[in-house]
Amino acid sequence: MTIPLIIGVGVVLVVILLFLGKRRPGAEGDQPYVRVEGAAVAAFYEPYAPFLAETPPDIAALTEFLAERLNLSRATEEYPTDPAAIQAAASAFVAACASQFGVELSLDCSDVTQLDRLIDRHLIAASVRPFFADAGLRGDLDEAEMEAYQQAMTELRIPEEPLFYYCMGCFWGEWLCRHRQAVWALYEPLRPIQVFPDMITSGSTVCIHPFSQVVKKMSDPDGDQLAFKASPGMVRRYFPPFPLLASLSDAEEAGSALLPPAAHHARRQEGAGRVAEALASYEEALAAAPDHAALHALAVQCACRAEDWERAEAWLRAGLALSPEHPVLCHNLAVLLVRQPEGMAEAIGLLRTAIAVLPNYGRARLTLASFYAETGETEQALAEAHWVEENDEELREDAAELIAGLQPNDTEPPAAAL
Numbered sequence: 285m286t287i288p289l290i291i292g293v294g295v296v297l298v299v300i301l302l303f304l305g306k307r308r309p310g311a312e313g314d315q316p317y318v319r320v321e322g323a324a325v326a327a328f329y330e331p332y333a334p335f336l337a338e339t340p341p342d343i344a345a346l347t348e349f350l351a352e353r354l355n356l357s358r359a360t361e362e363y364p365t366d367p368a369a370i371q372a373a374a375s376a377f378v379a380a381c382a383s384q385f386g387v388e389l390s391l392d393c394s395d396v397t398q399l400d401r402l403i404d405r406h407l408i409a410a411s412v413r414p415f416f417a418d419a420g421l422r423g424d425l426d427e428a429e430m431e432a433y434q435q436a437m438t439e440l441r442i443p444e445e446p447l448f449y450y451c452m453g454c455f456w457g458e459w460l461c462r463h464r465q466a467v468w469a470l471y472e473p474l475r476p477i478q479v480f481p482d483m484i485t486s487g488s489t490v491c492i493h494p495f496s497q498v499v500k501k502m503s504d505p506d507g508d509q510l511a512f513k514a515s516p517g518m519v520r521r522y523f524p525p526f527p528l529l530a531s532l533s534d535a536e537e538a539g540s541a542l543l544p545p546a547a548h549h550a551r552r553q554e555g556a557g558r559v560a561e562a563l564a565s566y567e568e569a570l571a572a573a574p575d576h577a578a579l580h581a582l583a584v585q586c587a588c589r590a591e592d593w594e595r596a597e598a599w600l601r602a603g604l605a606l607s608p609e610h611p612v613l614c615h616n617l618a619v620l621l622v623r624q625p626e627g628m629a630e631a632i633g634l635l636r637t638a639i640a641v642l643p644n645y646g647r648a649r650l651t652l653a654s655f656y657a658e659t660g661e662t663e664q665a666l667a668e669a670h671w672v673e674e675n676d677e678e679l680r681e682d683a684a685e686l687i688a689g690l691q692p693n694d695t696e697p698p699a700a701a702l
Contacts, residue, residue, distance in 0.1 A: 453495035469527035486539025646676030
């Protein structure tokens with residue numbers, strides 16, 4: 285049985301390249317970054333819940349408080365991106381919620397549900413609030429109440445208040461910075477009414493759209509719970525810090541900005557197909573930034589393209605020393621180790637670690653199933669492959685193929701009895 289060699293950092297979202305704005309008119313580093321958004325990206329600035337004809341009095345009062353506190357217009361299309369403005373907006377949102385609703389939000393509080401609770405109780409449409417309790421849909425809704433909730437959701441509208449979403453997004457992003465290893469990566473313009481995908485990969489990290497997340501929470505309070513999106517498992521296969529974006533089109537620039545300067549040359553060479561030169565540049569970059577786990581992951585991918593397995597293994601082990609039990613590093617090292625006759629036992633142990641850290645890591649489970657099949661442990665192989673077939677749509681066909689190869693062929697006649 286052939287074991288596939290698959291090295292990568294995983295995928296949160298497949299994005300058509302059309303969606304990504306082209307960055308600079310010249311080569312990387314020649315001029316300051318300027319975002320360019322095409323028509324496909326522009327569509328993400330239209331929320332999927334219609335606007336209210338008139339803002340409810342309580343939210344209007346809260347937004348007026350914010351406007352006076354920050355000296356910003358309620359209806360401006362674009363808002364400040366500098367750190368001082370973001371922090372001021374987050375603090376103003378805390379003060380406004382205390383003044384208007386008597387709710388004490390805190391950036392220092394680790395409770396990920398606090399913003400969900402505020403929104404469910406005070407900010408979403410009054411018609412759907414009775415169906416919520418704590419930080420989610422009530423668990424005791426009977427059939428009639430569920431039908432009433434579904435009808436109310438078809439009629440749900442959201443306030444057309446850019447400053448309201450800006451300040452709420454600033455609070456949410458600041459909370460993510462303090463509790464989820466995020467970092468602001470905002471480029472102008474910032475238009476807070478947006479409904480981008482929640483996350484998008486960039487290199488070996490994943491970028492998050494906090495303004496979009498709060499707009500979507502207002503539009504679908506149960507289906508777009510913030511606490512779920514901030515679950516550590518959502519980003520566990522990537523490398524922090526996680527950039528917080530104002531636009532989908534900024535992902536490539538934000539991911540690149542997190543890398544040490546010496547790594548940019550390596551990436552350009554790799555992109556141009558000069559893999560040998562890229563490997564030498566990655567070696568130089570890692571020597572300059574030996575504690576950068578994400579850089580190790582990128583360098584490993586280049587080494588695998590060059591089939592430089594010795595260097596790839598060394599960089600993987602160095603990455604695991606920096607980020608022990610990282611599921612993707614464990615998986616990728618396991619794949620490399622089975623190329624060696626004595627590597628199977630360690631490889632299986634690494635995959636078990638990856639799955640313990642990230643139970644829904646379908647790629648690791650499928651690879652483990654392949655390894656079990658290779659060692660003749662058919663029952664364990666089938667268990668892992670069946671899990672993938674049932675839970676991972678992207679890998680379902682591969683899992684089914686493995687299962688078919690492991691199960692007996694029922695069409696063959698039984699062997700004659702002795």
